[in-house]
Amino acid sequence: MLDTIEKVINKISISSKDFLDIRYAYAMGESFTVRNGRFDSVSNQTTGGVAIRALIGNAWGFTTIVDIDEESILKSAEKAVRIAKIGSQFAKQERMIKDDWVFEGEGGTKLEIDPREIDKETKFEKIVQTEKAAREFSDRIAETSSTYRESHSKEFIINNKGTKVENENHVVRIMKNVVAREGTEMQSVFDSIGGAGGWELIQKWEPEKEGLKAAEMGLKLLSARKPPSGRMNVIMDPSLTGVFVHEAFGHACEADAVIAKQSVLEGRINNKVGVEEINVYDDPTLPGLRGSFDYDSEGTKARKRTLVENGILKEYFHTLETASALDMEPNGSGRAMNFNFTPLARMGNTYVDSGDKSLEEIAELTKEGVYLKNSYGGYVMPAKGQFYFSCQLGYIIENGEMTDMIGNVGMSGMTLEVFENTYAVGKNWKPKFLGTCGKQGQGIPVTAGGPDLGVSNIVIGGNQ
Amino acid sequence: MSDKINLHELAEKVIKLGLSFGADQVEAYTVYGAARNVQLERGSIRRFTDVANSGLGVRVIKDKAIGMASTTIFSHESIESTVKDAYSLAKVSPPDENFKTLPEDTRSTPEIKGCFDQNIIDLSVEGFTEMILEGVQEAQVRDDAIIGGSFTAGNGERFIISSQGIDRFSKQTSITGYLSVKIQDGEDIGNAYYFDSSKVLADFDHLIVGKEAGNRALKMLGSQKIESATLPILLDPDSCMGTISPIISSGINAFSVFNRTAYFVDKIGDAIASDKLSITDDPFYPGGVDSSAFDDEGVVSKKLELVRDGILNTYITDSYTAPLVGLDNTGHASRGSFASRPTPSTYSLDIKAGETAKDTLLEDLKEGILMIGSSIIDMSGNPQISAQINQGFYVKDGEVQYPVKNAMIGTTVFEVFEKIEDFSKEQQNRHGHKSPWMLLSPLQVSGAK
Numbered sequence: 001m002l003d004t005i006e007k008v009i010n011k012i013s014i015s016s017k018d019f020l021d022i023r024y025a026y027a028m029g030e031s032f033t034v035r036n037g038r039f040d041s042v043s044n045q046t047t048g049g050v051a052i053r054a055l056i057g058n059a060w061g062f063t064t065i066v067d068i069d070e071e072s073i074l075k076s077a078e079k080a081v082r083i084a085k086i087g088s089q090f091a092k093q094e095r096m097i098k099d100d101w102v103f104e105g106e107g108g109t110k111l112e113i114d115p116r117e118i119d120k121e122t123k124f125e126k127i128v129q130t131e132k133a134a135r136e137f138s139d140r141i142a143e144t145s146s147t148y149r150e151s152h153s154k155e156f157i158i159n160n161k162g163t164k165v166e167n168e169n170h171v172v173r174i175m176k177n178v179v180a181r182e183g184t185e186m187q188s189v190f191d192s193i194g195g196a197g198g199w200e201l202i203q204k205w206e207p208e209k210e211g212l213k214a215a216e217m218g219l220k221l222l223s224a225r226k227p228p229s230g231r232m233n234v235i236m237d238p239s240l241t242g243v244f245v246h247e248a249f250g251h252a253c254e255a256d257a258v259i260a261k262q263s264v265l266e267g268r269i270n271n272k273v274g275v276e277e278i279n280v281y282d283d284p285t286l287p288g289l290r291g292s293f294d295y296d297s298e299g300t301k302a303r304k305r306t307l308v309e310n311g312i313l314k315e316y317f318h319t320l321e322t323a324s325a326l327d328m329e330p331n332g333s334g335r336a337m338n339f340n341f342t343p344l345a346r347m348g349n350t351y352v353d354s355g356d357k358s359l360e361e362i363a364e365l366t367k368e369g370v371y372l373k374n375s376y377g378g379y380v381m382p383a384k385g386q387f388y389f390s391c392q393l394g395y396i397i398e399n400g401e402m403t404d405m406i407g408n409v410g411m412s413g414m415t416l417e418v419f420e421n422t423y424a425v426g427k428n429w430k431p432k433f434l435g436t437c438g439k440q441g442q443g444i445p446v447t448a449g450g451p452d453l454g455v456s457n458i459v460i461g462g463n464q
Numbered sequence: 465m466s467d468k469i470n471l472h473e474l475a476e477k478v479i480k481l482g483l484s485f486g487a488d489q490v491e492a493y494t495v496y497g498a499a500r501n502v503q504l505e506r507g508s509i510r511r512f513t514d515v516a517n518s519g520l521g522v523r524v525i526k527d528k529a530i531g532m533a534s535t536t537i538f539s540h541e542s543i544e545s546t547v548k549d550a551y552s553l554a555k556v557s558p559p560d561e562n563f564k565t566l567p568e569d570t571r572s573t574p575e576i577k578g579c580f581d582q583n584i585i586d587l588s589v590e591g592f593t594e595m596i597l598e599g600v601q602e603a604q605v606r607d608d609a610i611i612g613g614s615f616t617a618g619n620g621e622r623f624i625i626s627s628q629g630i631d632r633f634s635k636q637t638s639i640t641g642y643l644s645v646k647i648q649d650g651e652d653i654g655n656a657y658y659f660d661s662s663k664v665l666a667d668f669d670h671l672i673v674g675k676e677a678g679n680r681a682l683k684m685l686g687s688q689k690i691e692s693a694t695l696p697i698l699l700d701p702d703s704c705m706g707t708i709s710p711i712i713s714s715g716i717n718a719f720s721v722f723n724r725t726a727y728f729v730d731k732i733g734d735a736i737a738s739d740k741l742s743i744t745d746d747p748f749y750p751g752g753v754d755s756s757a758f759d760d761e762g763v764v765s766k767k768l769e770l771v772r773d774g775i776l777n778t779y780i781t782d783s784y785t786a787p788l789v790g791l792d793n794t795g796h797a798s799r800g801s802f803a804s805r806p807t808p809s810t811y812s813l814d815i816k817a818g819e820t821a822k823d824t825l826l827e828d829l830k831e832g833i834l835m836i837g838s839s840i841i842d843m844s845g846n847p848q849i850s851a852q853i854n855q856g857f858y859v860k861d862g863e864v865q866y867p868v869k870n871a872m873i874g875t876t877v878f879e880v881f882e883k884i885e886d887f888s889k890e891q892q893n894r895h896g897h898k899s900p901w902m903l904l905s906p907l908q909v910s911g912a913k
Contacts (some may be wrong), residue, residue, distance in 0.1 A: 003756065009525065035723070036723055038558070038560045039529070039557050039558055039559070039560060040805070041529070041532065041805050042529075042530065042531050042532060042553045042554070042557045043531070043532035043533060043534065043550075043553065043803065043805070044532075044533045044534070044549050044553065045533070045534045045535070045803050046534065046535040046536070046537060046542065047535070048531075048536060048537045049536060049537075059509050059510065059511065059512065060510060060511035060512070061511070061512050061513075061514075062511055062512070062513040062514070063513070063514050063515060064517075065513040065516070066516075066518065066536055066537060066538065079514060080514075083512040083514055083589060084512065085509075086512065086589050086590065086593075087502075087509045087511065087512045087589075087593075088595065089509050090508070090593050091509045091510070092506075092507070092509075093505060093506055093508050093510070095510075103589075104477075120553075120556050124556075124557075140518055142724040142725050143723045143724065143725045179725050179846075181724060181725065184727075184847060184876070184878055185847070185849075186725065186846045186847055187846060188845060188846055190561055195861060208819035213677035227850070227874070228871070229692055229874045230692040230910050230911070231692075231911070231913070259505070260505045260506060260610070260612055261506060261646065262610070262612060262644075262646065263612040264653075275529070303688060341516060342511070342513075354515070376843050376844050377843055378843065379843075381655065381854070383610075383644070383646045383653065383655045384646075384653050384655045385653070386852070386854075386869070388851075388852035388872075390842060390843040390844050390850065392844070406843045407848065408842075408846055408848055408850070409848075409850045409874075410842065410843075410850030410851065410852065410872060412852045412871070412872050412910075412912075413678040413870060413912075414869075414870055434883055438554050440614075445795065448716040451732045457912065459870055459871065459872055459910050459911070459912045460850075460872070460910060461850035461851065461852070461873060461874045461910050462850065462874045462908075462910070463848075463873030463875055463876075463908045464798060464874075464908075
C-alpha cells in the first residue's frame with residue numbers, strides 16, 4: 001500500500017512550500033453486548049479507505065475515497081489540491097507546514113495475547129457471567145448489561161516532506177452497566193477496564209465479582225441521601241480529576257483551539273495556571289492505556305507532553321500545522337478517528353501527577369463539603385472556560401469526615417479556577433477515566449486520571 | 465452516488481448470499497452519502513472537505529439468534545466476508561427468545577415533499593463559500609469578534625432490503641451549518657452559537673445563523689455569579705425542545721419500557737405531565753429535517769399523538785419491541801449508523817403552543833431564569849437531573865438583568881414535566897421540530913455566589 005501511495009504523492013505537482021499527505025486507514029473490530037439475559041448485539045465492523053489532505057496556499061483541501069487503486073487515489077488527490085486552491089482564494093489566515101519534521105518508521109501496540117485468537121465463546125462467557133451475577137442479585141435491579149469490544153487498526157501515512165510511517169493500534173475493553181430502580185428512583189453504575197493491548201488486559205476481569213459489585217452499589221445508591229446544592233469544597237476522585245483534566249483543561253490545551261482563539265489558555269504559556277503542587281502530563285507512550293500509541297495519524301512520533309509544571313503552563317497539544325503556526329515542536333497529537341476524518345490536535349493519556357496527601361488528610365482539610373466519585377463524562381465550553389461533569393455517587397463530608405453516601409449529581413465550575421483553588425493533591429494517581437473523546441464528530445480512545453484532588457468553590461447541582 | 469456501485473443490486477446479493485449460507489432471515493441496509501464541508505477559523509476559510517461515504521450493514525437470523533456485520537468496503541470479497549461474518553456470529557450466538565421476525569410491510573412508500581433539492585447538489589464550492597461568508601459578515605457584530613463555524617451540504621441514499629419482502633429506497637439532500645462567536649472585554653467573555661438545518665437550499669437561513677450568533681455573544685457579556693435559590697425558569701423554543709425531546713424519547717422508547725428503565729413505564733393512559741403538555745410526532749412533515757416515509761427497518765412510519773393534555777397515549781416501537789410491549793409496530797426503528805442495531809426513536813416533535821404571548825411570560829416573571837439555546841438534561845440517563853445553565857439570564861421584575869455564570873439546576877424529569885406552567889402562543893418551527901416558549905414553576909438553582 002505504501003508503494004501505491006508514494007507513487008501518487010510523486011505524481012502530484014505542488015510547490016515545495018505546500019503540503020500533501022495521504023493516509024490509508026483500515027480497521028476491524030467486534031462488539032458483543034448481553035442485556036437482561038439475552039444477546040442484544042453481536043456484531044463486527046470493517047472500515048477502510050484513503051484520506052488525502054492538501055494545504056495549498058492558506059487553505060486545506062480534504063478528500064476521502066474507499067477505492068484503493070492508484071488511479072482512484074490520484075483522482076481524489078487532484079481534487080483535494082483543486083478545492084484547497086479555491087479555498088485559498090478566500091482564506092485570510094496564513095497557514096503552512098514546516099519542512100523540519102520528517103518521520104520514518106513502524107509502530108504498533110504490543111500484544112501479549114492476540115484477542116483475535118481467543119474464541120468467541122470465551123469472550124461471550126466474560127460478559128454473560130458479569131451480567132448474570134448482577135441481574136440475579138435483586139429484583140430491584142431493573143437493567144443489566146455487559147459489553148466486550150475489540151478493535152484493530154492500521155495506518156500508512158506518507159507526505160511530500162518525506163514522512164513515511166506504518167502504525168498499528170489494538171484496543172480492547174470490557175464494560176458493565178447496572179440500573180437499579182425503585183418506583184421513579186433510578187441509579188446507574190458503570191465501570192470498565194481495557195486499553196491498548198491484547199486479551200491480557202481483559203483476563204483480570206472477574207465476571208461474577210464485577211457483576212455483584214455493580215449490583216450492590218446500585219442498590220446502595222437507591223437509598224442514598226439526596227445530593228446537596230450550591231457552592232462548596234469538593235474532593236474529586238481519580239476518575240473525576242481525570243475527566244476534569246481531560247475535558248476542561250486538556251481541550252483548552254489543544255493548539256487548534258488556541259489558534260482559533262477558542263481557548264482560555266491562549267497566550268498563557270509560561271504563566272501560572274495553578275498552585276505549585278499541580279503537575280499535568282499527557283503520555284501516549286505509557287503502555288496498555290486507551291490513549292497509547294507510537295505514531296499519530298500525521299506520522300509524528302508520539303512523546304510525553306508536559307502540560308503544567310509546578311503550576312506553570314508549559315505545552316499545548318500540537319499537529320504539524322499548529323506547531324508550525326506557533327513556532328513550537330510537534331508532539332504527536334494529530335489523531336483521526338478513521339479515514340473519513342482529518343487529524344486534529346487530540347489527547348492520549350492525560351493525568352494530574354501525584355501529590356503527598358492521603359484521602360483522610362484531604363477530607364480533614366475539606367472540613368465541610370462532598371467527595372465525588374466515578375465520572376459519567378461531561379462537557380466543556382473551552383472558549384468560555386466553563387465545565388460540567390456528572391458523577392455516579394459521592395459522600396458528604398462533615399467535620400472533616402466522610403459520612404452519608406449521595407446519589408448521582410453534576411458539578412460545574414470555571415476551568416481556570418480549579419487548579420488555582422486546589423488545596424490538596426492526593427497520593428498515587430490512577431488512570432481511572434476510560435473514555436471515547438469526541439471532537440468535531442470524531443471519537444477516539446483516551447484515558448485520563450489523577451489523584452484525589454481537594455478543590456474549593458465548585459458548584460454542585462443537587463436538589464436539597 | 466458512485467458510478468461503480470449499484471446499492472440495490474448489492475443489497476439483493478447480500479440477501480441471496482445470506483440465505484445460501486443457511487440463514488433463516490437476512491436484512492441488508494446500505495447507505496451512500498456525499499458531503500461538502502467548509503470549516504471556518506477566525507472568520508476565514510480554513511478547510512474544504514469533499515467526502516463520499518458508503519456503508520453496508522447486514523443482519524442475519526439463524527434459529528432466533530441474531531448476528532450483525534458491517535463494512536465500508538464494497539469489493540466482492542468484502543461483501544461475501546461481511547455476510548459470512550454475520551452468519552457465523554448468528555450461529556455461535558445463543559437464541560433470543562424475544563425475537564419474533566424481521567418486519568414485513570408491503571404498503572407503498574408514502575411521498576414526502578421537500579426532502580430533495582437539486583440546488584444543494586449543484587451548489588458550487590465558490591457559491592457555497594460566498595453564502596457562508598455573508599453569514600460571517602452578519603456575525604461580525606464587533607471588529608474583534610472571533611468567529612468560527614462549519615457548514616455542510618450533502619446528499620444521501622438509503623436502501624433497505626430483506627428476505628421478508630422489504631424493499632425500500634429513499635434519497636435526500638441536506639444543508640446545515642453553525643457559527644460560534646466569541647467577544648472578549650478583558651476577563652469578560654461573551655460566547656454563543658446559532659445553527660440552521662434544512663433539506664432545501666432556499667429554506668436555509670445563513671444570515672440568521674450569523675446574526676443570532678453575533679447578537680447572542682454580545683448579550684452574554686457581563687455574566688455574574690448568582691446565589692442559590694428556588695426560581696421559575698423560562699425556556700426559549702430551542703431550550704424547550706432541547707429539554708422535552710430527550711425526556712420523551714427516552715421515556716416512551718419501547719426498548720427501555722421493556723427493560724423497565726424508561727421514565728414512563730406502565731404509564732399509558734396516565735398523567736405524566738401538567739395538562740398543558742401535548743406532543744405529536746410527525747414523520748411526514750414536508751421538508752422536515754428528520755422526516756422519513758419509512759423507518760430504518762423499512763416499515764412505513766406513523767404520525768402519533770404521544771401526549772395529550774398531559775396524558776401519555778402510546779410508546780414508540782419497532783419490529784423487535786412492539787410484541788414485547790403489546791403494541792403495534794409504530795415504525796420508529798432508528799439506527800445510529802448502518803452498523804448499528806435499530807431501536808425506537810422519535811422523528812419531528814410538535815409541542816403544542818399555549819395561549820399566552822411570550823413577552824407576557826417574561827414580563828410576568830418577578831424573579832427567575834431565562835434560558836436560551838440550552839436544555840435541562842442530565843448525562844447519566846437517570847431521572848435525576850443535575851444540569852448546567854449554559855446560556856441563561858437572571859430576570860427581575862420582568863426585565864433581563866445579566867447572564868448567569870456557573871449555575872446549575874437540580875431536579876428530576878418528573879418534576880420538569882409536572883412543573884410546566886405555561887406555553888407561549890408563539891411557536892418556533894425548525895423545519896418540522898415545532899416548539900413554543902415554556903415556563904416552569906420554581907426549581908432548585910445552584911449558584912456560585
